[in-house]
Amino acid sequence: MVIYYYYWERKIFNAINKMIIRALATNKALLQKTSKPLIKMEASFNNTEMNYYPSVHDLRQALDRFTRNIIDSTKRFGRWWDGFCRVFEETVDKDTSEKTIRYTFFDDVNHNPVVAALSLELVGLSEQI
């Protein structure tokens, strides 16, 4: 059965990669869309200063978080125990009370060159704001 598990694990990994790449590409298309504004910003004039809400910094952070959240979705897909089809269970961190899974597809997807290149492009796009 072990070989069969490896076979399906590889197929699942490829499927998750494709899902993430499609989402990142959609995100890129959203940010590149120039025909209509995507996010409302308010500006006020105070003496000689222009104030923006959200600030450009906050906006960039929000867009970067949006991209990061897409890739972080892979942290929900726990890996199987080696040689089994049993998923690593979610555990609660004592200090942060955050639910985490010890081994997920995140590291491998994050290191995929296509995913890395798209993430970099998205960071570049948010910096253009």
Next chain:
Amino acid sequence: MMHIDGLNKLLRSYNSALGDLRAVEKKLLFKDITKLQGKMNKGTENHNWFSLSISEYIDECNKEIEQFKDTKSRVLQQASNIEKQVQTIENACIIRPIDFEDTKIMDITQFSEYFDSFRAKEINTLVKDYHNIGDNYLKTIEQ
């Protein structure tokens, strides 16, 4: 002559039983294939063509082939279920579609909520599908 038809049918049945298996399924069913081949290999020995053992050989092999086909169809059925779940993950769109013409321009909080809640819901469903692969389909094959 009376055995030739039976032997031909047997060989056709044997070929069809093994023919459409992928390499990985051949490895998975290695023990069953070896057992079946063990039975079939008796046919390579010399036989007296009037011997009663030939009908016996055909019956035994047919029974073994049917048994193998049952196991194979169970494996292929589960493999097809797994394939469907994998396809669902592969084709999933986790970014909520947006119609720029009909949607009011959102502020940053609305923007995050619009996309994040949808993505979280989709991922929850996909994770359930993923768990199903190991917990149900592969477990059934294991048995």
